Amino acid sequence: MTPILQVKDLRTRFKVRKRFVYAVNGVSFSVNPGETLGIVGESGCGKSVTMMSILQLLPPSAEIEGGEILFHGQNMLGMKTDQLRKIRGSKISMIFQDPMTSLNPVVNIGTQLSEPLIYHRKYSKSDALDYSADLLDMVGVTDSHDRLKDFPYQLSGGMRQRVMIAMALACQPELIIADEPTTALDVTIQAQIVDLIKQLKKEIGMVMVWITHDLGLIAGLADRILVMYAGYIVEEASVDEIYEDPRHPYTLALIKAVPSIKRDDSQRLYTIGGSPPDLAIRPDFCPFLPRCSYAQDICRKQNPALSTVPDSKHSNHRIACWIDIRNENSK
Numbered sequence: 001m002t003p004i005l006q007v008k009d010l011r012t013r014f015k016v017r018k019r020f021v022y023a024v025n026g027v028s029f030s031v032n033p034g035e036t037l038g039i040v041g042e043s044g045c046g047k048s049v050t051m052m053s054i055l056q057l058l059p060p061s062a063e064i065e066g067g068e069i070l071f072h073g074q075n076m077l078g079m080k081t082d083q084l085r086k087i088r089g090s091k092i093s094m095i096f097q098d099p100m101t102s103l104n105p106v107v108n109i110g111t112q113l114s115e116p117l118i119y120h121r122k123y124s125k126s127d128a129l130d131y132s133a134d135l136l137d138m139v140g141v142t143d144s145h146d147r148l149k150d151f152p153y154q155l156s157g158g159m160r161q162r163v164m165i166a167m168a169l170a171c172q173p174e175l176i177i178a179d180e181p182t183t184a185l186d187v188t189i190q191a192q193i194v195d196l197i198k199q200l201k202k203e204i205g206m207v208m209v210w211i212t213h214d215l216g217l218i219a220g221l222a223d224r225i226l227v228m229y230a231g232y233i234v235e236e237a238s239v240d241e242i243y244e245d246p247r248h249p250y251t252l253a254l255i256k257a258v259p260s261i262k263r264d265d266s267q268r269l270y271t272i273g274g275s276p277p278d279l280a281i282r283p284d285f286c287p288f289l290p291r292c293s294y295a296q297d298i299c300r301k302q303n304p305a306l307s308t309v310p311d312s313k314h315s316n317h318r319i320a321c322w323i324d325i326r327n328e329n330s331k
Contacts, residue, residue: 003030004175004207005054005092010067012053021279023049025231026067028306031175036201036208038222038239040215040254044276046231047211048097051177055088071175090120093168095178099160103152109136109163110148113170120171135166140196158189165196169204177209182217194221216258219243224316227251230277230287233306237317247309247319247326249292286322298322 012024024046031037039047052058054069054076069076071087079087096102104112113135114128123131129148136144139162152160161181168176178197182190194217200206212218218225218239225242227235227250235248246252256270274291277283286292286299299322306320 001032003032005031006070008068010050010053010069011065012049013063013065014061019280022282023231023279024053027233029226029233031207031209033207034205035223036210036221038218038225039209039211039228040213040218040225041228042213042276045228047228048179051179051209051211055092055094056084089116090171091173092175093173095164095168095176095181097180097183099164100152102164103160105152109150113167116170135170139166157185158192161185161193175207179211215254231279232287232320234320241317248321249294249325250288252325294323294325296323
């Protein structure tokens with residue numbers, strides 16, 4: 001199977017005053033036809049920056065140091081701005097985290113929805129507006145023709161997010177990147193958005209990358225999961241294997257932190273002690289070391305590379321860890 005997207009050794013940093021912040025550190029992964037790839041980790045671990053690097057929507061302070069981003073074999077890092085514009089919104093779309101700040105507050109919904117159709121698909125204005133109304137119907141927005149005249153502030157949070165999804169679907173892209181699209185929503189609306197995404201994926205065969213810090217949410221969405229920490233991928237496996245056989249201490253800690261109705265009420269919720277590391281320093285040791293209860297001497301001497309788990313049932317299970325936590329737990 002030929003991947004739609006391949007990211008190889010991607011490194012992105014930010015210039016902050018007189019120093020650099022190393023947000024993405026040699027990340028490599030692929031996205032295959034028909035799958036949903038989940039990327040999980042705490043805030044600040046490099047998930048969103050990785051995706052923004054792919055579309056090159058980074059602020060002026062950011063710099064892509066190196067690597068390759070291959071979309072159907074073409075390196076997007078070597079493309080000019082005009083070439084990238086033909087891909088953004090047309091072949092790769094993004095659903096941003098906060099629709100209130102992503103939508104233009106002084107432009108009505110119809111204009112914002114129809115713009116990519118006019119630019120990429122050469123629709124007339126009237127045809128683009130008609131199709132925009134159809135898109136709103138598809139994502140469950142009622143009175144769609146009337147809503148085209150509304151401005152973002154006139155819509156609820158859930159409806160704004162549905163508009164963002166409609167915008168992402170407008171040009172029928174091959175790949176959709178969803179950057180924590182349910183974070184700002186209450187639990188009921190969050191469930192509706194997730195159900196909508198599942199339905200659309202089934203109906204139109206979307207290929208997705210879903211970014212989240214919620215392992216409970218991604219369990220019912222993804223086929224494969226990448227776990228990121230401090231700008232590194234620390235574990236990669238199928239969604240079933242991540243939950244059944246987590247091998248990295250950070251992945252195990254994230255799973256333990258997911259609330260469960262089976263939890264004893266007398267016990268406190270599990271938390272991961274400490275804080276993520278200072279990304280202004282590229283460590284020559286495991287970045288999870290200060291927070292890891294399994295740490296050994298070798299963890300202090302060298303940062304482990306991402307490598308295949310030798311005794312895994314699946315060949316695509318990879319971790320960046322020196323320790324076999326299954327053996328440690330059995331002691």
